[in-house]
Amino acid sequence: MSLTRDKKLWMYRKMLEIRHFELEVDRLFKANMIWGTCHLSVGEEASAVGSIAALEEKDMITSTHRGHGHCLAKGGELPRMFAELLGKETGYCRGRGGSMHIADLEKGNLGANGIVGGGIPIATGAALASKMRKDGKVTLCFFGDGAANQGCFHEAVNLAAVNKLPIVYICENNLYGMSVPFRKASSVENIADRATAYSIPGKVVDGNDVEAVYQAVKEAVDRARRGEGPSLIENKTYRWLGHSKSDANVYRTKEEIEEWKQKCPIKRYRQKLINEGVASAEELDRMEKEVEQAIQDAIEYAKNSPEPRVEDIMDGVYA
Amino acid sequence: MPEKLYIDALREGLREEMLRDENVFILGEDVGLYGGAFGVTKGLFQEFGEDRVKDTPISEAAIAGAAVGAALCGMRPVAEIMFFDFFTIAMDQLVNQGAKNRYMFGGKAKVPMVIRGPMGCGTGAAAQHSQSFPAVFAHFPGLKVVMPSTPYDVKGLIKASIRDDNPVVFAEHKLLYRVKGEVPDEEYIVPLGKADVKRKGKDITVVAGSIMVIRALEAAKQLEKEGIDVEVVDPRTLKPLDMDTIINSVKKTGRVVIVEDDPISFGWGAEVAAGIASSSAFDYLDAPIKRLAGLDIPIPYNPNLEKHAVPQVEDIIKGIKDTLR
Ligand SMILES: Cc1ncc(C[n+]2csc(CCOP(=O)(O)OP(=O)(O)O)c2C)c(N)n1
Ligand SMILES: [Mg+2]
Secondary structure (H helix, E strand, O other), X not given: OOOOHHHHHHHHHHHHHHHHHHHHHHXXXXXXXXXXXXXXXXXXXXXXXXXXXXXXXXXXXXXXXXXXXXXXXXXXXXXXXXXXXXXXXXXXXXXXXXXXXXXXXXXXXXXXXXXXXXXXXXXXXXXXXXXXXXXXOOEEEEEEOOHHHOHHHHHHHHHHHHHOOOEEEEEXXXXXXXXXXXXXXXXOOOHHHHHHXXXXXXXXXXXXXXXXXXXXXXXXXXXXXXXXXXXXXXXXXXXXXXXXXXXXXXXXXXXXXXXHHOOXXXXXXXXXXXXXXXXXXXXXXXXXXXXXXXXXXXXXHHHHOOOOOHHHOOOXXXX | OOEEEHHHHHHHHHHHHHHHOOOEEEXXXXXXXXXXXXXXXXXXXXXXXXXXXXXXXXXXXXHHHHHHHHHHOOOEEEEEOOOHHHHHHHHHHHHHHXXXXXXXXOOOOOOOOEEEEEEOOOOOOOHHHOOOOHHHHHOOOOOEXXXXXXXXXXXXXXXXXXXXXXXXXXXXXXXXXXXXXXXXXXXXXXXXXXXXXXXXXXXXXXXXXXXXXXXXXXXXXXXXXXXXXXEEXXXXXXXXXXXXXXXXXXXXXXXXXXXXXEEOOOOHHHHHHHHHHOOOOHHHOOOOOEEXXXXXXXXXXXXXXXXXXXXXXXXXXXXXXXXXX
């Protein structure tokens, strides 16, 4: 499972895209251009990118409230994402969903979710459909450490295990569920330890090492595709910013945040790519400029897009 | 009388009951150090300690069920559900267990618990963080349902709900938290099952609940300038529902507009309308009963669409004028 140069550069670019996207959203939020709430994944980019890098295009994911990164890594388009955040008709959900509900069904993204844990049974059902229709697809199910304490987590993983469904459960453990520390909410040291309860493989991964994430998820995806059933992978990571827009970080220390910033997944990978001669610093800088430009273009597109029409407000409740 | 914010009055009510009865405790997500997602429990963790202001894992079914179990054993839990939308996850424990235990066990058990949380749209939180559906719970025998609209009421009603020996669903509205109103320093209780006439008037009755009380009062104020005298009645508790106060008001005015925050189909306004139509007030009606409520859609994210999803002050003014025509 060695990575091609293209794949490595793709992973780097996607992480940059997510980082810049999130920081731009933060700015737009503070400028009152984005309404409602949103949850940013700055610091967690390697988890989304490394995991999704292990998929084929036809495969599917379910995402979470912290879902911009998953969407982008699964091929989400910047203009339609910004348009959604600005509540525009050209957005992924025609401005009806906003940050917590972006779905990109054509690309196999079955949606972010406002209900913590809500995507876990949905992903399981997607894998059930794949098994029944023998379409060869695998589903990645993203959820947080907090979500793992919802009853539906247990119900869904057990259902997948007894049916040997083609699914990989990916817990993005960023050490907190909102303000509550992981160790105060879960009796186990690792969510992956719970795999034992379902007799499925469980693995803890350094979630800030994009290649390590890729390797672990690839192994689990291959296993799922061979019909051998689900796995549970836990990416240990950290969110740099507050839980959502209204968070003063009272529940953690500046030192802890600083310490994790030192483990920046992007900086780390950049160094690795340069050291291994995959790309030069100049090439990577150029890539970053391109990403920044694409993001500015996407914001322009979103700003110039039309608002939804009030006359259409009843559209789309029923098929 | 001192003026207080709704959120502060609510917290005062919780605090007073915790001081009064050591069986009262709070459990929920981020209610401890963080003080709750909206700040309702701020400071209570510091005052009462982590045993009585308990942070739980993100597990709404366990929160509701643990409240039921603790209540069965003589505690008086107040469970916070972070957003009203997540009551659906707590539903089985609340509806199949808490609501039914007493009757099912032959009247032997008591389930004195409160389960509370903020409903409603207007903050751009989209479909899964914005719905108002208190009426759903009024459909389940064994539950009581409360939805206070003012700082005075929220304090008096939370105290009454905690002291009640039955499971009470306590529906707040997130836009009400920042509303100010008079709250006396002396202790008081607002009993469950008593409506309140928020404004006296002779031309038309508006029955409004929760945030819609605030909007109805604003509509009434504007219409006063046009010489229209609106009476605003707030049921305050959906179950038990005080139809008498509503019927008396309608007999006086002969016209009624019902304003809800919930989606219109099968809402509590239909219950109120049926109650009026089948009462002695029927003969006094000079116009058809009018209902204003949310559209039958999940709440949209876009701010303009969101605004159109539920009645606003202008809609209430128009509804009143249509009914007076
Ligand atoms: C059912 C439900 N309960 C509570 C919430 C409020 N809430 C939103 S995100 C969150 C924390 C989730 O923690 P985790 O699963 O670890 O994800 P993270 O935010 O850390 O990425 C909470 C409590 C919710 N959206 N849905
Ligand atoms: Mg977390």
